[in-house]
Amino acid sequence: MSTFFYGIEDLFVNYLFWPYDTFRAMTNWWTSxxxxxxxxxxxxxxxxxxxxxxxxxxxxxxxxxxxxxxxxx
Incomplete structure:
Protein backbone atom coordinates (compact mmCIF):
# COMPACT_ATOMS: atom_id res chain seq x y z
CA MET A 1 0.00 0.00 0.00
CA SER A 2 2.90 2.37 0.64
CA THR A 3 4.04 2.06 -2.99
CA PHE A 4 0.63 3.37 -4.05
CA PHE A 5 1.10 6.53 -1.99
CA TYR A 6 4.71 6.90 -3.15
CA GLY A 7 3.40 6.66 -6.71
CA ILE A 8 0.92 9.48 -6.04
CA GLU A 9 3.74 11.54 -4.53
CA ASP A 10 5.94 10.91 -7.55
CA LEU A 11 3.14 11.92 -9.92
CA PHE A 12 2.47 15.25 -8.25
CA VAL A 13 5.99 16.24 -7.21
CA ASN A 14 7.94 15.19 -10.29
CA TYR A 15 5.39 15.65 -13.07
CA LEU A 16 2.40 17.87 -12.28
CA PHE A 17 4.01 20.55 -10.11
CA TRP A 18 7.41 20.86 -11.80
CA PRO A 19 6.58 24.27 -13.38
CA TYR A 20 6.21 25.73 -9.89
CA ASP A 21 9.85 24.89 -9.12
CA THR A 22 10.89 27.52 -11.67
CA PHE A 23 8.94 30.17 -9.77
CA ARG A 24 10.99 29.48 -6.62
CA ALA A 25 14.19 30.52 -8.38
CA MET A 26 12.80 33.93 -9.38
CA THR A 27 13.79 36.86 -7.23
CA ASN A 28 10.98 39.19 -8.28
CA TRP A 29 7.78 38.77 -6.27
CA TRP A 30 5.49 39.87 -9.10
CA THR A 31 6.78 37.35 -11.60
CA SER A 32 6.89 34.50 -9.13
Whole structure:
Protein backbone atom coordinates (compact mmCIF):
# COMPACT_ATOMS: atom_id res chain seq x y z
CA MET A 1 0.00 0.00 0.00
CA SER A 2 2.90 2.37 0.64
CA THR A 3 4.04 2.06 -2.99
CA PHE A 4 0.63 3.37 -4.05
CA PHE A 5 1.10 6.53 -1.99
CA TYR A 6 4.71 6.90 -3.15
CA GLY A 7 3.40 6.66 -6.71
CA ILE A 8 0.92 9.48 -6.04
CA GLU A 9 3.74 11.54 -4.53
CA ASP A 10 5.94 10.91 -7.55
CA LEU A 11 3.14 11.92 -9.92
CA PHE A 12 2.47 15.25 -8.25
CA VAL A 13 5.99 16.24 -7.21
CA ASN A 14 7.94 15.19 -10.29
CA TYR A 15 5.39 15.65 -13.07
CA LEU A 16 2.40 17.87 -12.28
CA PHE A 17 4.01 20.55 -10.11
CA TRP A 18 7.41 20.86 -11.80
CA PRO A 19 6.58 24.27 -13.38
CA TYR A 20 6.21 25.73 -9.89
CA ASP A 21 9.85 24.89 -9.12
CA THR A 22 10.89 27.52 -11.67
CA PHE A 23 8.94 30.17 -9.77
CA ARG A 24 10.99 29.48 -6.62
CA ALA A 25 14.19 30.52 -8.38
CA MET A 26 12.80 33.93 -9.38
CA THR A 27 13.79 36.86 -7.23
CA ASN A 28 10.98 39.19 -8.28
CA TRP A 29 7.78 38.77 -6.27
CA TRP A 30 5.49 39.87 -9.10
CA THR A 31 6.78 37.35 -11.60
CA SER A 32 6.89 34.50 -9.13
CA UNK A 33 3.22 35.08 -8.26
CA UNK A 34 2.05 35.61 -11.84
CA UNK A 35 -0.08 32.45 -11.80
CA UNK A 36 -1.89 33.69 -8.70
CA UNK A 37 -2.53 37.08 -10.29
CA UNK A 38 -3.96 35.39 -13.38
CA UNK A 39 -6.39 33.44 -11.20
CA UNK A 40 -7.35 36.62 -9.31
CA UNK A 41 -8.07 38.42 -12.60
CA UNK A 42 -10.17 35.50 -13.89
CA UNK A 43 -12.12 35.44 -10.63
CA UNK A 44 -12.73 39.20 -10.73
CA UNK A 45 -13.98 39.04 -14.32
CA UNK A 46 -16.29 36.15 -13.46
CA UNK A 47 -17.58 38.03 -10.40
CA UNK A 48 -18.40 41.18 -12.39
CA UNK A 49 -20.05 39.13 -15.14
CA UNK A 50 -22.19 37.30 -12.58
CA UNK A 51 -23.20 40.55 -10.87
CA UNK A 52 -24.10 42.04 -14.25
CA UNK A 53 -26.33 39.08 -15.04
CA UNK A 54 -28.02 39.35 -11.65
CA UNK A 55 -28.59 43.06 -12.27
CA UNK A 56 -30.25 42.31 -15.64
CA UNK A 57 -32.67 39.85 -14.02
CA UNK A 58 -33.32 42.28 -11.17
CA UNK A 59 -34.23 45.10 -13.59
CA UNK A 60 -36.63 42.81 -15.51
CA UNK A 61 -38.36 41.81 -12.23
CA UNK A 62 -37.99 38.14 -13.13
CA UNK A 63 -37.13 37.07 -9.60
CA UNK A 64 -39.88 35.95 -7.25
CA UNK A 65 -39.32 38.09 -4.16
CA UNK A 66 -42.41 37.14 -2.21
CA UNK A 67 -41.93 35.86 1.31
CA UNK A 68 -43.75 32.61 0.52
CA UNK A 69 -41.58 31.84 -2.52
CA UNK A 70 -39.97 28.91 -0.69
CA UNK A 71 -41.91 26.23 1.11
CA UNK A 72 -39.66 26.34 4.18
CA UNK A 73 -40.42 30.04 4.76
Missing amino acids: NSINWIFVIIGAVAFYYWMGQLNIFNKNNEEDKTISSHSYL
